[in-house]
Amino acid sequence: MGAAPSSQPESLRDRLPAFPWDRLEPYKTTAAAHADGIVDLSVGTPVDPVPAVVQQALTGAADSPGYPTVWGTAALRDALTGWAADRLGAQGVEHTNVLPIVGSKELVAWLPTQLGLGPGDKVGYPRLAYPTYEVGARLAGAEPVVYDDPWDLDPSGLKLLWLNSPSNPTGRVLGADELRRTVAWAREHGVLLFSDECYLELGWEADPVSVLHPDICGGSYDGIVAVHSLSKRSNLAGYRAAFLVGDAAVLGELLEIRKHGGMMVAAPVQAATVAALGDTVHVAEQRERYARRRAALRAAFEAAGFRIEHSEASLYLWATRDEPCWDTVGALAKRGILVAPGEFYGAAGERFVRIAFTATDERVDAAVRRLAE
Numbered sequence: 001m002g003a004a005p006s007s008q009p010e011s012l013r014d015r016l017p018a019f020p021w022d023r024l025e026p027y028k029t030t031a032a033a034h035a036d037g038i039v040d041l042s043v044g045t046p047v048d049p050v051p052a053v054v055q056q057a058l059t060g061a062a063d064s065p066g067y068p069t070v071w072g073t074a075a076l077r078d079a080l081t082g083w084a085a086d087r088l089g090a091q092g093v094e095h096t097n098v099l100p101i102v103g104s105k106e107l108v109a110w111l112p113t114q115l116g117l118g119p120g121d122k123v124g125y126p127r128l129a130y131p132t133y134e135v136g137a138r139l140a141g142a143e144p145v146v147y148d149d150p151w152d153l154d155p156s157g158l159k160l161l162w163l164n165s166p167s168n169p170t171g172r173v174l175g176a177d178e179l180r181r182t183v184a185w186a187r188e189h190g191v192l193l194f195s196d197e198c199y200l201e202l203g204w205e206a207d208p209v210s211v212l213h214p215d216i217c218g219g220s221y222d223g224i225v226a227v228h229s230l231s232k233r234s235n236l237a238g239y240r241a242a243f244l245v246g247d248a249a250v251l252g253e254l255l256e257i258r259k260h261g262g263m264m265v266a267a268p269v270q271a272a273t274v275a276a277l278g279d280t281v282h283v284a285e286q287r288e289r290y291a292r293r294r295a296a297l298r299a300a301f302e303a304a305g306f307r308i309e310h311s312e313a314s315l316y317l318w319a320t321r322d323e324p325c326w327d328t329v330g331a332l333a334k335r336g337i338l339v340a341p342g343e344f345y346g347a348a349g350e351r352f353v354r355i356a357f358t359a360t361d362e363r364v365d366a367a368v369r370r371l372a373e
Contacts, residue, residue, distance in 0.1 A: 015138040020131060020344040027333040034336025039367040041297075042340045044168075044315045044356040046235040048289060051282035054234060057268075057275035064267035070259045072100040072270050079274040084245045087201070088226070090212040091219055096248040099255055100265045100273070103240035104198055104229040108132045108162075111194065112140035114257045117159050124153050125162040128170055128346045130196070133162050146346065150182050155189035166199040166208050166313030169345045169354040173206040173313045179216045187223050192250065198229040198242075201283060204294065205312035212245060221246045232315060233283055234276040241265065241273045290315065293357040293364045300368040301355065309352075317355040318342070328353050335370045 024042060031038040071077070080098040084090040101107045109132050112123055121142040125133035129146070137144035142160075147153050150161055163182060165174035174182075186193040195211040211217055212226050225246030231237035244251055265273070276282075298308060298317055306319040321328060325341040332339055332353075340356070342349025357364065 012139060015141070016135060017131070017138075024329070024338070024340070027329050028338055030330075030333040031336050031338040036336060036366055036370075039337045039359060039363045039370070041356045041359055041367065042338045042354075044232070044358045046231065046237050046358055047360050048235050048286060050235050050238075051276065051279065053279050053282065054236065054272045054276045058239075058272040059268075061268040061271035066267075068264045068267040068270060070100075070262075070264050071095075071255055072265060073267075073274075075274050076100060076270045079277045080243050080245065083277040084212065088210040088212050088245070089214065090210070090221075090245065091214050093212075093245065094248070096252065097221060097245055099244045099251045099258075100270065101227075101242045101244060102263055102265055103231070104196070104227050104242040105132055106240070106263075107227060107242065107244070108196070109136045109139060112136045112142050112160060114254055115140075115160065115192070117142040120157060121159045122157045123160045123162070124150060124158055124191075126164055126167065127348050128167070128342075129162070129164060130168045131344060133164075151185040155191060158189070158191050161186055161191050161193045163193065163195040163211065165195070165197065166203065166206075167310070168196075168199065168314060169316055169340070169342065169349065169352075170309070170318040171199075171311035171314040171316050173203065173208045176209055176215060179209065179211055183211055183217055183224060191223075193224045194227060195224065196227045198227060199232060199314040200228070201233045202287070202290065202315060203313040204291065208313055221248070223247060223250075225250055230273060230276050233286065235286065236272070236276060239269050239272060241269050241276070243273075289361075290357060293359065293361065296364055296368055297355060297357050300371040304371040315356055315358055317357070318352055319355055320352045322351060325350055325353050335373070337367050337370060 077095040077098055081093040084093045118141045122145050123137035123142050124145050124147055127146040127148055134144040197210055200208045200210060209216060210226055211224050217224055225244050227244055229242040301319055302308060306321050309318050311317045325343050329339060329341050340354040342352030342354060
């Protein structure tokens with residue numbers, strides 16, 4: 001008799017959905033064939049220069065032969081606590097309430113694993129959401145569950161709850177009452193709440209508020225952590241500069257785990273982060289650039305028959321012309337314009353597309369012209 005086939009353990013890759021952006025490649029090829037070149041509005045990647053003050057800080061710290069620390073320098077922690085107080089209105093933030101991370105996507109993907117979650121545990125996230133919330137749950141072997149209103153979730157087995165305001169992809173901003181209710185619900189049921197606030201400084205028709213504001217959390221950070229990034233506000237996506245602010249006990253546990261894993265922000269990037277958080281001039285200048293591009297693209301898409309929903313904040317327009325999203329993607333690709341299908345962010349987005357306004361002024365002008373043709 002032949003030997004019984006060996007049983008192979010499930011790989012991490014087996015747990016994951018197909019990488020969605022690969023499906024967009026044929027449409028990117030079509031758009032790139034346009035005589036005037038592609039206008040890529042699909043991925044929200046910054047295209048404007050890194051602020052000079054940040055570049056100077058990075059190069060000034062280039063002679064960094066030793067290992068950096070996972071917790072960061074005292075100067076970095078001072079910058080993080082100061083920014084949280086000034087920009088978020090957070091009160092009494094100490095060094096134990098902050099933790100630098102290697103970009104926010106890394107944190108989202110590996111947080112459930114670092115929290116020790118696994119089979120039998122649940123991770124909640126919005127029905128329309130950044131795909132990495134689901135990926136993080138699946139990497140840990142936990143169960144991903146979606147919600148429309150978080151307090152409608154069954155709290156049994158729910159160990160981690162993600163909020164995202166302003167939302168990626170919709171640009172929706174959660175109001176203070178909704179945030180207060182969610183914080184109270186999570187605390188009542190002992191659910192750890194992480195709030196992804198990476199677009200908080202990009203409010204257009206609303207003023208986003210952090211869960212760390214005393215009006216929301218009551219001045220206590222128990223059970224809540226906010227995630228912030230410099231990728232969008234400071235054009236530092238290439239630097240992988242982000243950080244957490246919130247519950248000291250939770251961040252203390254993550255700090256110890258991340259020490260073992262060597263998850264360190266590079267020393268020059270730590271110095272650059274200090275410079276970026278200490279300068280508001282470049283933030284205002286970048287906001288003005290995005291405001292102009294947003295206004296131009298919104299008017300052009302609406303004139304071309306699109307309806308814009310939500311989109312009161314973030315770097316995206318959430319748009320539809322009441323047809324399957326891939327039909328919209330295909331039609332725009334023929335005009336040399338590439339957008340992201342709403343289906344990437346959940347089945348509820350199947351008739352929407354996400355339009356990023358992270359393109360140069362010249363490319364935005366080209367899109368406006370093409371949409372008017």
